[in-house]
Amino acid sequence: MDFSDLGLSAELLEATRTEGFDTPTPIQAQAIPTVLEGHDLLASAQTGTGKTAGFGLPILQRLNRGKPAARRQVRSLVLAPTRELAAQVGKNIADYGAALPLRTQVIFGGVGQNPQVEALKRGVDILIATPGRLLDLHQQGHVDLSQLEILVLDEADRMLDMGFIHDIRRLLRLMPPKRQNLMFSATFSNDIQALARQLLDDPKQIDVAPRNTTADRIEQIVYQVDRDKKRDLLAHLVQSQQWYQVLVFTRTKHGANRLAEQLSKRSIPAMAIHGNKSQGARTRALGAFKTGDLQVLVATDIAARGLDIQQLPYVVNFDLPNVAEDYVHRIGRTGRAGSQGEAISLVCIDEAQLLKNIERLIKGSLERRVEPGFEPDPNAVAQPIENGRRSGKAGAGKRPDRDTANNKPRRRRRSRSRNRQRSSSGQN
Structure with a gap:
């Protein structure tokens, strides 16, 4: 045709x-x-x-x-x-x-x-x-x-x-x-x-996109690692495997900022985009990433939605998403237009259940790897995942702040009691 x-x-x-x-x-x-x-x-x-x-x-x-x-x-x-x-x-x-x-x-x-x-x-x-x-x-x-x-x-x-x-x-x-x-x-x-x-x-x-399936052209790999070694492992993989144009997903805006800063200190050009960044900053970061001047773009789910980057070779889940369907959306950034792609997930013991949810959703098991020098502690104890996205029904609950809605943030009024507490403690 x-x-x-x-x-x-x-x-x-x-x-x-x-x-x-x-x-x-x-x-x-x-x-x-x-x-x-x-x-x-x-x-x-x-x-x-x-x-x-x-x-x-x-x-x-x-x-x-x-x-x-x-x-x-x-x-x-x-x-x-x-x-x-x-x-x-x-x-x-x-x-x-x-x-x-x-x-x-x-x-x-x-x-x-x-x-x-x-x-x-x-x-x-x-x-x-x-x-x-x-x-x-x-x-x-x-x-x-x-x-x-x-x-x-x-x-x-x-x-x-x-x-x-x-x-x-x-x-x-x-x-x-x-x-x-x-x-x-x-x-x-x-x-x-x-x-x-x-x-x-x-x-x-x-x-033309069967529900909850992942692309056949994307190689999906899980690296098992302790939570406090994730940043070191990511930097190691980027440098040792000479990754370029790497889109990295974090769970929170603060996590995106911190990771981009730490990668930059290791001579890996990185910037973060999320809802708290100005539109100008987001546009500059995305432009530099598309031209290849920026090696790593660290993003939250909302900021990365709709990014159209031709032949993006690597997507990394620095944090697994709390909602399994988001995994499919994330890795769909790579492997487009007939090209091959890699989706790498850095998974600690805290995220074991999230990984099970993803594998249940995609109806398959992801390949596990352990990078020498970054072996996870077999005695590590899982900790609750804080500041994660809620896993309730899509669209349920209150209307998002304007930051989430790509508009001006709402002004929140402090309660009178809080103001009185601040005044009495000498903070005003």
Whole structure:
């Protein structure tokens, strides 16, 4: 099959050639005709499968047939869970539609809103946004979703996992009831199925990413090590095996900062990205990592979601995730587009149950190794894992702080009793 078989216009076929697309990926081959026909869609596809072109190309074609967006209005909206994913999707769609007279804009928190507001004033054909900033700009009267034609929920499973369900419902109330809805998720979990029933109208369903499976092209290895030797082992492996472009996952923001600092002291160029970093710092770190100037990028799960790095060779789980499904998301950063990848997990006795949960999920055992000089203490006693992500239902609980929602952090009021205690202790 060729892209010319999918019903795309000459301008978009030229864009596929310019982008170096040879033949459609499975998600593109199935999604593009479905979207062009105007159907709602529920698709299971992970980042790296070509799903952005799968919805971006047909959306561009459909919008190009209609009238341009009026002042403050949006014709198509792509909701993304993170700043990095929104930026990546926005760049891809802008590239695909370079020859078309359509306006594309990306908005997210962490940066000044004035340029975003100016772009919205003129009207936007395709808006790519994180939910928090979009709601803020709507409340200020800068954006009108009442004429929306097409809605895309990208990485919907992560949106629910990050607690965006309330924001999504608020945004849906601002949209016309008649529109085309496209939902993309790495898994068809029960929560995703429930949201799909609320959102989609007689959708076509595509499953090109079987639920809770790991890529065949990724070699997965577990190094057993004591918790206090993990940093030394990671530095040893990076240097002795000459790893480059290594994406390392930690459980907490503090852990990411500390690990990046300690690797840098060992002459291993490393930087951390997470929700507390400014957008400028995150963009610089990611840019240096993509060009190869930065050897190690240390990230939390939320910050790394949606990172699109071509031919990333190594992913390291410095800490195992508390939720087993996140293991699949993490290692999916490597082994893309037909390339080989390695996923290395440094596992201490504290994480024995987390490892069992992962192996139960992927229905297989991971290869265990012990690096000479880093043998774990056979008498070590497991300790509780603190500051880990809660393992409750995805999307359950209270709405996340704006930091998690890729927007400004909320101000927390100190209780009067706490203020009185601080005053009496001479801290004010």
